[in-house]
Amino acid sequence: MSLPGSPRLPYARLPAALRAEIDAALGSPVVAVSPRQGGFSPGPAVVVTCADGRSAFVKAVGTPLNPETPTLMRAEAEVTARLPATLPVPALRAHLEWSEGADEWVALVFDVFDGEAAPLPWTPETAAVAVAGLTELARSGTPCPVAGLPTLAERVDMPLSSWSGLAADPPADLDPWEVQRLDWLGRVPDRLAAGGWLDGDTLVHGDLRADNLLIGPGGAVAFVDWAWAVRGADWIDTVLFSLDAAAQRGVDPEWLVGRSALVAAADPRQVTDLVLAMAGMWAAGMRRPAPPGLPTLRAFQRHFHAAALAWGTRRVAAGLV
Structure with a gap:
């Protein structure tokens, strides 16, 4: 049984300018992408590997995909940034905004947690x-x-x-x-x-x-x-x-x-x-x-x-x- 969710945009199809901002936030260009499944956002959710060998979890969405989801991601960023480091929550490293005309895009960059979603069905x-x-x-x-x-x-x-x-x-x-x-x-x-x-x-x-x-x-x-x-x-x-x-x-x-x-x-x-x-x-x-x-x-x-x-x-x- 697969995780519930909606189809996600491949990372390579994000606007090139937004991907450039993600590279800048990471301090090294992304050279490999490992998609993650599940969740009700039409944007990509991926673990990226940079040219310097470091990894991060990146999620992004834009109003052309769904008009409401960017607002939810901003709310997620606001809450996560305020959570104490003592809680079991991957740290937020960057909150990026990019727009072109009426289109708005939001990207969030997190630390990678050494773990995976539990296989379904639950045991x-x-x-x-x-x-x-x-x-x-x-x-x-x-x-x-x-x-x-x-x-x-x-x-x-x-x-x-x-x-x-x-x-x-x-x-x-x-x-x-x-x-x-x-x-x-x-x-x-x-x-x-x-x-x-x-x-x-x-x-x-x-x-x-x-x-x-x-x-x-x-x-x-x-x-x-x-x-x-x-x-x-x-x-x-x-x-x-x-x-x-x-x-x-x-x-x-x-x-x-x-x-x-x-x-x-x-x-x-x-x-x-x-x-x-x-x-x-x-x-x-x-x-x-x-x-x-x-x-x-x-x-x-x-x-x-x-x-x-x-x-x-x-x-x-x-x-x-």
Whole structure:
């Protein structure tokens, strides 16, 4: 099973002027490129080797590929540059901007982490390594080390409220379980807010998937792609990662969260509501037209909606509400 993602532009097809700026930032021209797969950006993501033998990870995107992704990469650069070196995050070495007419391009250059994305499907062994890394990330990221980072409530209020929109105009192909509970599902954001987890003070990655974490020798884990970082409860990232494990198959998400002391200390009703909120977000997103340059995104959302709904209904049936 390959990492989920969209087709990426080859590095050689970046504008020549932008590649020249990357060479300058690296201090030596790029002589070899090793593409990396996964992720929903239409731009290249590559490990480059320079003429002087040094390596770096480079990602880039431009508005001709997708009009929104450059903004996300700027957000990623802003957050990553402010993360302390003690966190397991490859250091940002350069943030480059280049434009021509109305076209805007952004390139980010990072240190290379000695590791790879875990092979899919997840195994209990590799997923447990990821959960251990997430536990350490949450503990090291509390209190949140990035001043002024928005809370989860401030960043994702509308996506987490997707059930209300679906209830106002129910699609004909909604799952019967969803149809029977639309009003109750629409109150998920209120229940989450009442529980207080939306305003926690832990650094939350917010987009934990197989393509956003790397596993190295000895169980070392690094976390990349911080465009959606927020403040929230310390167990959120573990639940989001468990959704990925469920969607990619190979690991029971209940078994996985059962290994987390952070999730064990959380209100199980809140965990269920987060899973259901994500199911609603994907239920709405998967029905929209595909955005430019991201032809696989809606199929990905449909697949993850099915996994989140299956897990959420299982937790509801178990009385975890």
